[in-house]
Amino acid sequence: MPRNLKTLDYAILGLVARAPSTGYEVSARLRNPVGYYWAESHGGVYPSLRLLVDAGWVTVRSVPGPGPHGKKVYSATRAGRRALGRWAASPPADAPPRDELVLKTSSLWAADRDAAVRMLEAEADRWEKARKEYAGIVREIGADEPEVGSARWCGLQTALRGAGFARGRRDWCRQVARQLTEDVTNSTRRA
Amino acid sequence: MPRNLKTLDYAILGLVARAPSTGYEVSARLRNPVGYYWAESHGGVYPSLRLLVDAGWVTVRSVPGPGPHGKKVYSATRAGRRALGRWAASPPADAPPRDELVLKTSSLWAADRDAAVRMLEAEADRWEKARKEYAGIVREIGADEPEVGSARWCGLQTALRGAGFARGRRDWCRQVARQLTEDVTNSTRRA
DNA sequence: GAATGCATGTAAATCGTTACATGATTAG
DNA sequence: CTAATCATGTAACGATTTACATGCATTC
Numbered sequence: 326m327p328r329n330l331k332t333l334d335y336a337i338l339g340l341v342a343r344a345p346s347t348g349y350e351v352s353a354r355l356r357n358p359v360g361y362y363w364a365e366s367h368g369g370v371y372p373s374l375r376l377l378v379d380a381g382w383v384t385v386r387s388v389p390g391p392g393p394h395g396k397k398v399y400s401a402t403r404a405g406r407r408a409l410g411r412w413a414a415s416p417p418a419d420a421p422p423r424d425e426l427v428l429k430t431s432s433l434w435a436a437d438r439d440a441a442v443r444m445l446e447a448e449a450d451r452w453e454k455a456r457k458e459y460a461g462i463v464r465e466i467g468a469d470e471p472e473v474g475s476a477r478w479c480g481l482q483t484a485l486r487g488a489g490f491a492r493g494r495r496d497w498c499r500q501v502a503r504q505l506t507e508d509v510t511n512s513t514r515r516a
Numbered sequence: 517m518p519r520n521l522k523t524l525d526y527a528i529l530g531l532v533a534r535a536p537s538t539g540y541e542v543s544a545r546l547r548n549p550v551g552y553y554w555a556e557s558h559g560g561v562y563p564s565l566r567l568l569v570d571a572g573w574v575t576v577r578s579v580p581g582p583g584p585h586g587k588k589v590y591s592a593t594r595a596g597r598r599a600l601g602r603w604a605a606s607p608p609a610d611a612p613p614r615d616e617l618v619l620k621t622s623s624l625w626a627a628d629r630d631a632a633v634r635m636l637e638a639e640a641d642r643w644e645k646a647r648k649e650y651a652g653i654v655r656e657i658g659a660d661e662p663e664v665g666s667a668r669w670c671g672l673q674t675a676l677r678g679a680g681f682a683r684g685r686r687d688w689c690r691q692v693a694r695q696l697t698e699d700v701t702n703s704t705r706r707a
Numbered sequence: 708g709a710a711t712g713c714a715t716g717t718a719a720a721t722c723g724t725t726a727c728a729t730g731a732t733t734a735g
Numbered sequence: 736c737t738a739a740t741c742a743t744g745t746a747a748c749g750a751t752t753t754a755c756a757t758g759c760a761t762t763c
Contacts, residue, residue, distance in 0.1 A: 331722080333722095333723090336619055339619075349743075350742095357622070362613055363619040364614070368542065368723065385544050390732090390741080393730050394742070397742090408625045410732095413621075414620075414627035416635070422551075429603070431550075431671060432526070432670065434669070435601035435604060437601060440602075441603035444605045444606065448607070473699035478624040493684050494677075501673050558752095559754095562717090581759080582713050582761095584758050607729075688735060709762100711760100711762080716757090719755095721753090722752090724744085726746085726747080726748095730743095735737090735738085735739095
C-alpha cells in the first residue's frame, strides 16, 4: 500500500464521485464550494489523483484537450464510492481548532480599546456578509427541496451549518464589542 | 530582523505576557487553555521563545532547576506587551477553515444511512459534552465578575464563544441526524 | 528504588503553500 | 493579436508533527 490517505484525498474523491472531472475542475471546486469548510491549495491535487487511481478508487480517461499534457477526466469507481461512504460515516478526528480571531481576543486586554472595538466591528461585518452569502446558497438549494440523503441535500446541510456558524460569530463579535464600548462610556461618565 | 513572526509566536507571547513562565509551562498552557482555540504541538516552543528574546519582546532569567539544561523563566517586556496588543487588534487573516465534520457531511450521501446517523449522534454527544465543559469555565470565570477588558474577561469571552460554537454544532448534528432517521421511517411506512 | 512529572532541547519526516513552467483554446 | 481561461504538472520552501535524547526532583 502507498502512503496512507489524507483528508484532502477524500475531499477530492468526494468531488469526482459527485461528477467526473478534470484535475483543473477539482482544483476549482476545492476552492468553491469545498473551500468553505476545507480550504487547501492546489499543490496536492495531481499527486492525490494519481494516488486515488493507484488505489483503484478512481479511473482516468485521457481525452484530447488544451495544454501540453492533454486533458484527463477522473471518475470514481464503485469501490471508490464505497470507500468514500465508509470514510464519511467514520468519526471525524478531533479537529485541531485554529481560530485566529478567538486567539486574538484572548490577548485583547493588551490592546488599545478603540482599536479592539474597530477590529471586532469589522469582523462582525465580515461575518454578516458571510451569513448572507450562506443564506443565499441555502435558499438556492432549498428551493429544489432535494431528497433527504441526496448529494444536494448534503450540500444544503453544510450551507446551513455555514450560516449558523457565521451568525453565531457575528453576534459574538457584536457582544464583545458592545461590552467594550459601553465600559468606555461608563468610565468616562464616572471620571 | 529575523524570520517573521508566526501566529504561534504571538500565542506564546500572549502567555508569557499574562504570567512569567518556563517553556514547559508554556507548552502546558498551549494545550490548555490555548488548545481550545489554537492547537499546536510543542515542537516549536523553544525556538519561538528564542526568537521572542532576540526581538526584545521577552526576557529570560535562568534559575537552577531540574534537568540537564536548568530552568528558564520568560517574561514579556513592555515592548512585547505593546506588540501583542497591536497584533491582537489587527484584523485576523481569513482563517482557512478545516472542518472535517462538515466535509464528511458533504459526502454522507455515499454512506450507509444507519452509520451516518450513528456518527452524527456520537458527534452531537461529543459537542454536548464540550458545551458543558465550556459552560463550567464560563461559570467559574464569570463568578468573579472580571473587569471589562481585563485578561480574565478576555478569557471569559473566548469561553463564551466556545460554548456558543459547541451548542450550535450540537444542534446542527441533531437536526441532520433527525432528518435522516425520520426519512427512513417514512420510507419504511410507505413501503 | 521506581514511576511520574518537570524541564530543556534537537532531528527527521511529513504536510501544505507558493511559485514556477508549459502550452492549447476561446473570446474579445 | 492579445488576454483570459483551461489544463497539467513539478520544485522549493516553509511550517508542523512526531520522535528522540537527557536528566533532576518528588512522591509512593
